[in-house]
């Protein structure tokens with residue numbers, strides 16, 4: 151700690167001695183508390199200083215902080231290093247560590263493809279070198295230092311991604327990474343918000359390369375510009391079709407699954423069979439191949455390795471499994487840090503189910519088994535895993551580190567021969583294996599079969615949207631998870647929101663709240679339509695009612711008396727113009743009368759609901775509602791000696807009336823990517839299916855029931871297994887609705903049937919099995935609601951329950 155304090159220019163407040171091997175910035179993902187140095191960062195939404203007591207209780211003894219609070223004095227064994235800026239301290243330590251390691255550092259930047267180039271380089275180099283690479287896409291101001299701190303002393307090569315979103319960031323990254331070799335992947339067309347021009351963005355990115363001996367990239371304007379930005383002694387290796395490129399590349403042949411290219415470098419010509427057809431893969435592959443050329447690798451060897459490149463799955467999927475299991479499939483890297491991230495995801499799943507982990511050997515971690523496997527066993531213990539299944543020779547050899555009930559198999563095939571599906575019931579199962587183990591067979595074995603129409607829920611997009619709304623407000627955040635979280639799922643979404651520390655969840659009915667409690671949700675839950683029959687359950691499960699009339703208040707209070715429970719929170723709703731439910735201004739005296747005597751309920755919050763917060767035509771009315779709300783709440787608050795929270799804003803209100811956030815806001819549709827203020831939100835749900843068959847139909851034929859559409863030319867008509875029973879509104883029939891297939895839009899033709907419909911794919915090269923998007927990233931859900939004269943809420947909540955929900959995240 152003393153040494154670290156010196157490196158980061160901090161003041162040490164010493165406790166008991168500790169040895170540091172791990173670094174963490176996230177209190178929820180500390181793996182080895184006794185040996186972790188925790189950096190207490192302050193973000194927009196969280197101040198990690200608030201979690202220091204909890205971390206101490208978990209065994210963490212070393213902290214880097216920027217504010218020493220009085221209460222920290224109680225933590226007698228803790229070591230604190232006090233610095234003015236914790237992020238800067240983390241970056242200083244990372245820069246120091248990078249200077250200590252021997253590895254050649256390759257820095258990758260560009261708008262797209264960084265992670266793929268990194269992973270492919272790893273696939274291409276790992277047999278010949280000990281290669282370290284940044285976990286996942288850790289490429290930010292926080293991600294880069296954590297990546298650098300992970301470089302093992304023995305590593306030959308370290309591949310580090312650098313990503314920026316604002317001016318000034320690359321300089322800080324460069325000072326830490328100081329790459330010996332740089333790769334520039336691609337400059338996207340998007341004119342990023344925080345840069346005034348493409349050129350400014352490029353100049354900023356080029357800063358990464360100021361220390362490089364070699365820079366690699368595609369021959370062209372971007373590289374020419376980079377040449378003007380770096381020291382003249384820098385060498386370049388460019389690839390491209392023009393003779394100006396150092397490595398000449400010519401595409402010989404492309405079919406639907408691969409691309410054949412001819413490469414000429416230093417008078418040698420050879421052919422690469424890239425196992426992907428698209429341009430982006432070609433570019434990514436060539437950037438990686440240039441590194442091998444600089445390393446003087448033989449063409450025959452390069453050809454052989456390139457042919458074996460495999461796709462990089464950057465996501466983690468959560469799916470329904472057999473026998474009421476939940477499967478968490480992680481196809482990402484197999485290394486201990488990504489394993490920990492997967493365990494964190496497991497922790498956010500249904501708490502009522504047992505935890506199972508199916509794990510393969512880790513490949514090339516550079517750690518001794520006797521260090522690695524006890525650490526893995528400890529992670530499993532901390533994550534409360536009740537059953538561990540290890541697959542691979544290494545794990546089998548080190549089985550003595552794992553609990554007695556663990557099961558081990560030499561390979562995936564042995565697992566499939568010996569395990570039975572009946573062995574898995576009511577569990578959450580993490581399936582995480584290195585690619586060579588082909589765990590997709592295990593996932594298939596444990597997966598519930600269903601028809602291929604799914605609602606894909608992008609959890610990263612949801613967190614992005616949540617954080618956007620958080621950045622708008624200092625108030626507490628309640629999230630509305632009524633109606634199956636607007637169709638996206640209740641347990642999964644609530645677990646995610648709890649993990650991201652929202653303050654309240656709100657549901658429509660008590661049943662929905664009970665379901666969440668059963669899934670292990672412990673944060674406060676309010677119920678908007680409390681029914682008398684549900685009062686006992688609500689009290690038992692700690693579900694707080696919305697009170698919109700005096701008789702309900704009286705009855706609920708009585709139910710509490712029966713249970714002998716005091717000080718139970720309720721939320722009193724005021725009517726300010728919606729005219730649906732709630733106390734009117736003239737009801738206030740009777741409400742206050744009720745509280746004249748000692749009661750078992752207390753008012754946690756006073757709230758109201760806006761009728762037209764998303765439309766400016768109603769702004770005057772909305773402000774009237776808000777002012778009435780202020781008047782009514784002041785009158786009520788004056789009669790209580792405790793503070794009562796106030797809240798009135800829904801999503802559109804949060805964006806459009808920032809001065810009225812009061813103590814809490816209620817986020818709903820905004821979480822799902824719909825903004826009333828054109829904010830940069832991301833679509834969360836994608837309604838998808840696939841082509842199940844295709845038929846050639848001559849000109850002039852009618853399609854489907856009622857003969858409402860005719861072919862006007864010889865046509866290819868595809869069938870997709872989704873119909874109005876799935877939530878595809880029948881008013882989208884006959885070319886009104888469109889779907890997205892193979893990078894283009896095509897019309898729905900004929901009347902939509904109950905379970906299927908037809909689309910016209912004449913102008914595409916679509917084939918059976920191709921994915922079809924009904925709405926999602928390409929067709930906004932608002933396009934459908936506009937066509938149908940309704941609101942996106944109705945579309946989202948109208949997706950049938952028989953459509954399987956699949957959750958994924960990076």
Ligand SMILES: *Cc1c(COP(=O)(O)O)cnc(C)c1O
Nearest residue numbers: 630759800801802816817818819
């Ligand atoms: C549904 C609901 C919200 C959220 O509304 P959005 O428009 O989806 O943000 C807020 N408050 C109450 C009382 C609601 O019923």
